[in-house]
Amino acid sequence: MQARKAMIEKLEKEGGGPGNQAIAKVNKVQRSTSFGVPNANSIKQMLLDWCRAKTRSYEHVNIQNFSSSWSNGMAFCALVHNFFPDAFDYDSLSPSNRRQNFEVAFDAAEKLVDCPQLLDVDDMVKMREPDWKCVYTYLQEFYRGLVTKGLVKTKNSS
Structure with a gap:
């Protein structure tokens, strides 16, 4: 120096x-020298892009953000279904039945990935658009659970 x-x-x-x-x-x-070190915004964008890629082929899902894109529960269901297609029948779900969608996704994620239910179904149903920070935190936990189960490979995992 x-x-x-x-x-x-x-x-x-x-x-x-x-x-x-x-x-x-x-x-x-x-x-x-700090090039290549992810910052909070790039990590957030990487998670959003990952969610978008995993749910791209699902009907009623168009992930653009961590708030309104998750408001009817279909994106949560699609993300869980992508990794656990036998957990529930995605095609039987409807965007208009928000409560059921949140219950199905959160219950399956807790059971199959040990993802804590950080989002409350009643709160999600009451809100027109969920708080993006809450959704982001939940998705980080879901991703972490998938990594722990070996279902998602990271640069650091073997």
């Missing part, structure tokens, strides 16, 4: 064109 400071000071004393470009290069190198 001291060597870097000394180099910057030397370049600043030399002033003018080439020195300023060298300082910019040194600063650019420093900032780029």
Whole structure:
């Protein structure tokens, strides 16, 4: 770090064109050291993209966010059904029967993946759009449960 400071000071004393470009290069190198480390926004986007990919072929599901896209329970059901197709009959579900959808998805996720029921069915039915932070947290737990069961591979899992 001291060597870097000394180099910057030397370049600043030399002033003018080439020195300023060298300082910019040194600063650019420093900032780029964090490249590749996921931040909260990129992790959130990766989870959203993963959910979208896993539910793409399901009718009545169009995941665009962590709130309104989950409001009728069909996305939760599709996500669980993708990993456990024998757990329930997805085709028998209806977007208009929100309570049943939440119950089916949350019960199956708890039973099959040990995913805690962090979302309350009554609360989900009362809200027009669920709180995105609650949905995001629940989906993280569901994903973690799948990883623990070996159903999802991560870079760190063998």
